[in-house]
Amino acid sequence: MFYREAGQFKTNYKADQAIFPILQDRIGLGIILLIAAIVLPLFGNDFFLNSIMIPFLIFSLAAIGLNILTGYCGQLSLGTGAFMGVGAYSCYKLVTIFPDVNILIHVLLSGFFAAAVGCVFGLPSLRIKGLYLAITTLAAQFFLEWAFIRTAWLYNYNDSGAIEVPTKTFFGLAVTGASASPTTRYFVVLAIVVVLTWVASNVIRGRIGRSWMMIRDMDIAAELMGIKPFNAKLSAFAMSSYYCGVAGALMVFMWLGAAEVESFNINVSFQILFMVIIGGMGSLIGCFMGAALIFILPITIRAAPELFGLNIGAATAEHITQLIIGSLIILFLIVEPHGLARLWQIAKEKLRNWPFPYG
Amino acid sequence: MRLKSLVLGVAATAIAVTGTLVTAHAEELYVPSLSYRTGPFAGGGIPFANGFADYLNMLNERDGGIGGVKIKVEECETGYNAQKGVECYEATKGKGALVYNPLSTGITLQLIPKAPVDQIPVLSMGYGLSAAGVGKSFPYTFTYPTGYWSQMSSILKYIDANGGLKGKKIGFIYLDAGYGREPIPLLDKLAPKLGFEWVGFPVAGKDMQNQGSQWLNVRKERPDWMIMWGWGAMNATAVKEAAKIRFPLDRFIGNWWAGAHADLDPVGAAGKGYLAANFSGVGADYPALQDVKKLVVDAGKSQTAPDKVGDVLYNRGLFNAVIVAEAIKAAQEKTGKKMITGADMRDGLELFDLSEVRLKELGLGGFTGPVKGSCADHEGGGSVFIQQWDGSDWKRTTDLIAPMTDVVRPLLEEAAAKYTSDKPGWKGQECG
Incomplete structure (x- = not known):
């Protein structure tokens, strides 16, 4: 009754091809953005912003990056963590070499280094597909991890081997380092994630995105229709790695504050792959849903016993969390193999008829 | 009907218990313990966490806490993972945390820059950044008994x-x-x-x-x-x-x-x-450890198996708790307050002085060498055997x-200078 587009007539092509053609969707998005930009920073405490919202947004961005490659272009990758690492380390080096340049410019530039590295490791995708490609991206993961440990120049020859974030300001406001307030960092991350998501949604709807999906659905047919696999696959690798690189730079500079190689290990790659699979391959909103399920839910479950005054040990809570998350993943994949995004779509379709299913 | 009343009953109990917990927070010294009882390093994390918690709980049982105030040890599971460690830190720092002992170099490195901002000291006991033992450069970080x-x-x-x-x-x-x-x-x-x-x-x-x-x-x-x-x-x-x-x-x-x-x-x-x-x-033949065994472990107030008291890492965790307890005491004596803050705790850690005599008093004679900190020396000059x-x-x-x-x-001072050199806003302290 409430969610239906009856009566919303489009009078020009522009309106017809808008990202959100339905009025209710636009209102809904506006409300979500309003909550994200005003309500959460106003009412959320430090823990909520610092340990839940900021990493959630960063992981969503990384999931969007992987989704571009895996969900839209059909190239399976296990190197996400390493590409995030490339972004983080290059951002760190940029900050050391050009300390006077604005940190936001560095964060956005660092993605290009990740994109370059991603292109190099994307080259095998021109010859091999599927699981075999996953193995070569796994090689990228191991090689880059090794390179991060072995190349002392990358971490400025620190004895600890970790990269540590200096305090940087933006219009006199500290945005990185320990003295930056969580609210400031949250706004920076939110702004970058919103803008990059918007860019991604437009690229995917356009010529480049369509060529990716053609390659994904059937590469030989796509080639016969004039799509160059070289351009399509490598552009997907480049854009995907760019997003992962920016996410990695944000992760270190806006969230962790210091990082060792372990922050970019194979587990991160898997975690983000799970976000994409559970959220929904080939869906941007799915990236956010997947990140929420994989990242926020464990924290909530862990905090739940204390909230209800139950005193169970920290380790027990951790075990229970893993049990619940594991079974939820299986449950969701059985109920809907196409991920949470598909569930959401079904819900929306049902909503159109609700509450008069035969009307 | 039965289900409904059951749910209501559970909810009511939960609210009641939460209420009592919240009021219980007020008069307790809160010491978070970033432990890892899961993951590939749990073999070392479990005995350490046990020793740490058991000693402080023993003080609660035997002496009624420190300076008449009970200590509340709350564990937060990190799995030796730096990201989860930071999450634990953020979740617990607002509850009046006095000191952090992460038992992980990775987590310590993340906490070092946060410590001065939140004014909660980090005690990385024999791990973490070696240079953090230089008090002039790292006012909020301690590596007692040695680095x-x-x-x-x-x-x-x-x-x-x-x-x-x-x-x-x-x-x-x-x-x-x-x-x-x-x-x-x-x-x-x-x-x-x-x-x-x-x-x-x-x-x-x-x-x-x-x-x-x-x-x-x-x-x-x-x-x-x-x-x-x-x-x-x-x-x-x-x-x-x-x-x-x-x-x-x-x-x-x-x-x-x-x-x-x-x-x-x-x-x-x-x-x-x-x-x-x-x-x-090594071993459990110390009066303090016997107290722990009698009052906490045998009384069933611990997760420790009785034969594990005196394990190397159990004793290590216990020693960590001794440093925390002594520093709390020093801070209470210095400020004259029973409830201290993280900043008071920092001063207490600088006043930390574990002499041979004091070790005997604690029932730990010969357990370790004397350790004494100061404003400049956050390493303590302890020895190993x-x-x-x-x-x-x-x-x-x-x-x-x-x-x-x-x-x-x-060399430590050189390394400390190097650490602070590329951090323009870093605050050290002056030592008289």
Whole structure:
């Protein structure tokens, strides 16, 4: 009754091809953005912003990056963590070499280094597909991890081997380092994630995105229709790695504050792959849903016993969390193999008829 | 109907319990414990967390807390993962946390810049950043009783006393992470000075249990002594591999994180002769430990199995709690307040003075060497001793070996200056 587009007539092509053609969707998005930009920073405490919202947004961005490659272009990758690492380390080096340049410019530039590295490791995708490609991206993961440990120049020859974030300001406001307030960092991350998501949604709807999906659905047919696999696959690798690189730079500079190689290990790659699979391959909103399920839910479950005054040990809570998350993943994949995004779509379709299913 | 009343009942109880918990918070000294009872390093994390919690709970039982205020130890599971560690930090810092003991170099590195901002000290007891022992540069970080570099110098002293260092070749096998690489700058500096040669054998974190190639290299290089900076499953594997290539185990020394019961129990008799550094007494024959056993463990108020009291890492965790308790006491005496803050705790840690007399009073005579901190010295000048595995248990074999402070201290100060040099807003402190 409430969610239906009856009566919303489009009078020009522009309106017809808008990202959100339905009025209710636009209102809904506006409300979500309003909550994200005003309500959460106003009412959320430090823990909520610092340990839940900021990493959630960063992981969503990384999931969007992987989704571009895996969900839209059909190239399976296990190197996400390493590409995030490339972004983080290059951002760190940029900050050391050009300390006077604005940190936001560095964060956005660092993605290009990740994109370059991603292109190099994307080259095998021109010859091999599927699981075999996953193995070569796994090689990228191991090689880059090794390179991060072995190349002392990358971490400025620190004895600890970790990269540590200096305090940087933006219009006199500290945005990185320990003295930056969580609210400031949250706004920076939110702004970058919103803008990059918007860019991604437009690229995917356009010529480049369509060529990716053609390659994904059937590469030989796509080639016969004039799509160059070289351009399509490598552009997907480049854009995907760019997003992962920016996410990695944000992760270190806006969230962790210091990082060792372990922050970019194979587990991160898997975690983000799970976000994409559970959220929904080939869906941007799915990236956010997947990140929420994989990242926020464990924290909530862990905090739940204390909230209800139950005193169970920290380790027990951790075990229970893993049990619940594991079974939820299986449950969701059985109920809907196409991920949470598909569930959401079904819900929306049902909503159109609700509450008069035969009307 | 029955279900409905059940749900209502549960909800009502929950609310009631929450209410009592919230009121109980007010008059307690809150000490978070970032523990890891899960994950690949749980073998070391569990006894440490147990020892830490048991000692503070024993103080609650025996003395009614510290200065008449009970201590509340709350564990937060990190799984030895730096990201989860930071999450735990954020979740607990608002509850009046006095001090953080992360038991992970990775987590410590993340917390060091946060500590001065939130004014909660970090006590990285014998791990973390070695340079953090320089109080002038790191007002909120402490490495009592001593740091990695000092420990390495003590181990070198031991080697020097047992056949000399000059002209010898030292093999250094280490976990290829921030932790394992930490003493390398010191080896580089000391090697020409003391006239020995060293060669490194890095072990990647995922190859901890697969060290065949490293030990093949050891065989090729033929070092006179081996030193290990290992943790978790790496230690047992290394000792087994060393035995397999017939490396003399009494010339193989682990650091204080590579010499616990958890490491050598799986090796058993094959590991006989293996040496390790330690700074917390071996066994449970101390009055304080007997109190812990009687009042906490046997009373069923602990997660510890009775025969695990006195384990190397259990005692290590207990020693960590001793430092925390003594610092709380010092802070209470200095401020005259019973409820102290993180900033008071920092002052208390600087006043920390664990003399031989005080150790006796605590029921820990001979447990460790005297440790004394100051504004400038956040390392405490503690010493290590060497213990040896006799095939089934650890036996202490040496007296305390003091570090080469004269060599190490300037290097620490240099490293501290380097750490702060690229951080323009970093605040040190003036020491009178």
